[in-house]
Amino acid sequence: MKNEGVYSRPQMVVANIGGLITGMNNDFNDLRGMKVTRRQVEVKYLDAVNFPNGNPDADPSIEAVSFYVVEAMSEETADQVQYELSTPIDADKAVIPGRTILADVCQWQYRGDGCMYAGGPVANDKDEPTSDPKADRCSHRLSGCRLRFPRPNPLPISCFPGSSKVG
Structure with missing residues (x-):
């Protein structure tokens, strides 16, 4: 567009x-x-x-x-x-977008402002399960967010899944 x-x-x-x-x-x-x-x-x-x-x-x-x-x-x-x-x-005099629109990359800082995840360790940055707090990292992908917020919970993710290319 x-x-x-x-x-x-x-x-x-x-x-x-x-x-x-x-x-x-x-x-x-x-x-x-x-x-x-x-x-x-x-x-x-x-x-x-x-x-x-x-x-x-x-x-x-x-x-x-x-x-x-x-x-x-x-x-x-x-x-x-x-x-x-x-x-x-x-x-x-606003410019749109005010930030980059990415389909599957979350721009929030893990456990920081916007992320809202405050639970225990879940997965590493490759979305592999872990219970080690030192290995707990977010992949900054939709899949990483869904591991921390299982259905039917809404995702507080800072990406735009509907913006991916079709076809």
Whole structure:
């Protein structure tokens, strides 16, 4: 998968009744960095009160939610103010992935932060059983984690098994 280019930058227009938004812009740096949540509900799911004959399909909980951050104020008049929005990822200048995605290599330190294993010795770094605490090592593979967290326990592993190549 390849993603190049910039994210969309939607515009948001707000009524500037009585200069309220102008005052907020002056006090809060044109609202830069403020979070905006957009909730979209399809017409067919709107409450029954919005239709003369009711709406048997009404379910306003079926919604599409988008999150944005105010990037800049692009226009201000006595009647309205327009802002340019960006996605939180774009606004943070985040780079994805934040770490390397490996299908079968755990990046946690054995018995350290993230690993959460605190039991007795289980296996060496080749997943061979051992009861010797000095030989107890993790292979940093899915198999090594499963030895320490048998089914049905969830694996606290720091790898991405679904990212392996297919075929």
